[in-house]
Amino acid sequence: MNSSKKGNVLPIVMMILLFGMISFVTNLAAPMGVVVKSQFQTSNLLGMLGNFANFLAYLFMGIPAGKLLEKIGYKKTALIGIVVGFVGVGIQYTSGLASSFFVYLLGAFVAGFSMCILNVVVNPMLNTLGGGGKKGNQLIQVGATFNSFMGTSVPLLVGVLVGEVTKNTAIKDVNPVMFIALGIFALVGLVLYFVDIPEPHMNVAGEAKEKSSHSAWSFRHFILGAIGIGVYVGVEVGVPGTMFFFLTDANAGALDGGTAGTVVATYWLLMLVGRFVGASIGGKVSSKTMLIVASAVGMVLAFMAIISPITSTVAIPVFQRSTTGIAFGLANVPINAMYLVLIGLCTSVMWGGIFNLAVEGLGRFTASASGIFMTMVVGGGILPLIQNGVADNLGFMTSYWVPFLGLAYLLYYSLIGSKNVNTDIPVE
Incomplete structure (x- = not known):
């Protein structure tokens, strides 16, 4: 061994x-x-x-x-x-x-x-x-x-x-x-x-599989969770992606590309921090509780970004290019960007929470559910596209109602939609 x-x-x-x-x-x-x-x-x-x-x-x-x-x-x-x-x-x-x-x-x-x-x-x-x-x-x-x-x-x-x-x-x-x-x-x-590479899970040729009249799609909480994964990835990508456009726009953030990149990188850094925290408390806090808190706080931060005037600025710590390489420093950005960067702490723990809630009680259908989840990642392309369509017509901050509504759906799922109402379906 x-x-x-x-x-x-x-x-x-x-x-x-x-x-x-x-x-x-x-x-x-x-x-x-x-x-x-x-x-x-x-x-x-x-x-x-x-x-x-x-x-x-x-x-x-x-x-x-x-x-x-x-x-x-x-x-x-x-x-x-x-x-x-x-x-x-x-x-x-x-x-x-x-x-x-x-x-x-x-x-x-x-x-x-x-x-x-x-x-x-x-x-x-x-x-x-x-x-x-x-x-x-x-x-x-x-x-x-x-x-x-x-x-x-x-x-x-x-x-x-x-x-x-x-x-x-x-x-x-x-x-x-x-x-x-x-x-x-x-x-x-x-x-x-x-x-x-060890291959313990390859199907052996001619291996018989017992068929069932049910599938992962038979579970309401899984269907809502699969939608939730698509919504989550859309929020995770749309928040920093649109923020890059916002910060470099002459009529909005008006920052140079280098500074805008460091601000967006800080969003992903906070996701890294959030994953460390999530891993450390994961054994004590349920996926349901974690998702409730993350989606609710995310909604508050998105709302604050939407209603705050872009003329108000704040200095936030970000990565910066220096003569010795890359270091932390302060960047003066619209206060909206600060709220959006902080959403990274919330999105960091969502994937695992949604996945765990959605496959709970699926038993033999868990493997097929994983493949469906990967298909639903397409939401990471759809929601940001919609968000930037809104940004073109109504402005950058108005476009953040799209991830706000996405976070609202995730809050609904964590509170109500994640309950398994199909416990009568055999899963062994």
Whole structure:
């Protein structure tokens, strides 16, 4: 057993890197919207189309990715995801050379397929490599922490690069970020190709499965929870993504790209902090209570951002570029941005809470429910698109009624919708 665990060290490190890459590539789409908006002179809604294309892929790939994992196993599925991710980011890089908005959208869509596949792989693979139980869960938490770290780095890196450009920011200006993604994909792919991965959950050919007249869709609390996951991801992405547009707009925040990127990065940093706190109290506080508090506080913060005048400013601690590298410093921003950044503490603990409440009591249907959940991540593309459509017509702060209503739904789900009213359905 010990030798097996020692042999798993390298693939564990690679899986943690992939866990981070999921966040890195996914979070690249929103700040890239600012770049695309500048280069192609588009509206906020069109600028967010890359983010929409990235998440739209989940709608098509969520369930097939789960079946692919069952059929060919972790290693081959992960390698397929890595290759697709490399191609997707490569297409986005090519869009900068071709100066093509369509090619950029295609690259974002292809990258989304990769992110969906890898999302299906990394959680169970880390659990398996850790031997399950507490060790497996610990590895997943380590992966989630690195995921948050990489999510924090993206707007910071893009913001710094954009901040260095004086005129007409273009996709090619953020090529260094894409080179980082391509390099990590290549490294992880090569390592995984040459190492052995345990495959305890592959379906054996000819294996019979007992059919049931029921499914995960038979449970009301699961259906409402699946909707909740889509709403949650939309809120999580829409709040910082639209904030980037707001802070760089000449009629709103009017900050340079570098400063705007550091403010948005602080949102993701607070998500990292929130996950640490959530993990530390998770054994004492129920998912229901955690989701109630997070959604209610999030609503208050969103409401304060909406009603506060953008002329009021406040200094908040953010990442800043200095002569010695990246350090913390104070940035003067509209007070609305401070409230929006703090929402990161709330969204940090929502995924686990919604998932746990939605699959409670599902028994044998839990596995299929996980695939459906990945499909519903498409909400991360739909809600921000709607929000930026509102921003184009009614203003940035008015657009935050969209995540406010999303948080209101999550509060309803945590209080009422999460109750299992279908306990008569056999789940064994």
